[in-house]
Amino acid sequence: MTLNDDDGEPRRQVGALPFRRGRDGQPKILLVTSRESRRWVIPKGWPMKGRKPFEAAAREAYEEAGLRGAVGKRPIGFYLYQKRLRNLDTVLCQVKVFPLEVRKQLKDFPEARQRDLRWFTPVEAAEAVSEPGLAALIRAASRT
Structure with a gap:
């Protein structure tokens, strides 16, 4: 069963696309695993x-990945995905994504023991995520 808000609109979420330059000068993107399905x-x-x-997107990046940095005030885009709820229903969500230039990565943060983190090249990150809209957003962001 799929649940939406009463008006049929997707539920809104905010997300951060964490990035930095690697030692080789190339861009890197940090992905985290989801708690339930362990997807990137x-x-x-x-x-x-x-x-x-x-600000909420930056807070999520801190809670889920221990990231501190400069968050863009304008979204770089959005994507849709089906969120599985605890009761096994799904809800369509629209995630507004904000860029986050990572300046510091803390070892201890609220969800440290619940998630895995990994830095990817933009191409690897786009291939690792299962949501096509997020993959397209990563590809587009890495071209700018």
Whole structure:
């Protein structure tokens, strides 16, 4: 069963696309595993009361991956995916994605023991994620 908001619109989420330059000068993108299915995803979550969307995205990046850095105030795009809920229903979500230039990666953070983290080249990251919209967003972002 798929659940949406009453008006049929997807539920809105915010996410961060964490990036940095590798030692070789090439861009790298950090992905995290989801807690339930262990898929490679970007840090994301529900909007937070009292925080602007880009601030909530940066907060998710800290909680899920221990990242600190400069978050863009404008989204680079969005993608849709089916989120599986604890009761096994799914809900269609639209994730607004903000760029996050990583300046610091902490070893200890709230979800450190619940997720794996890995830096990928943009091509590897696009291949590792299962959502086609997120893969397209990664490819487009890495061309800029």
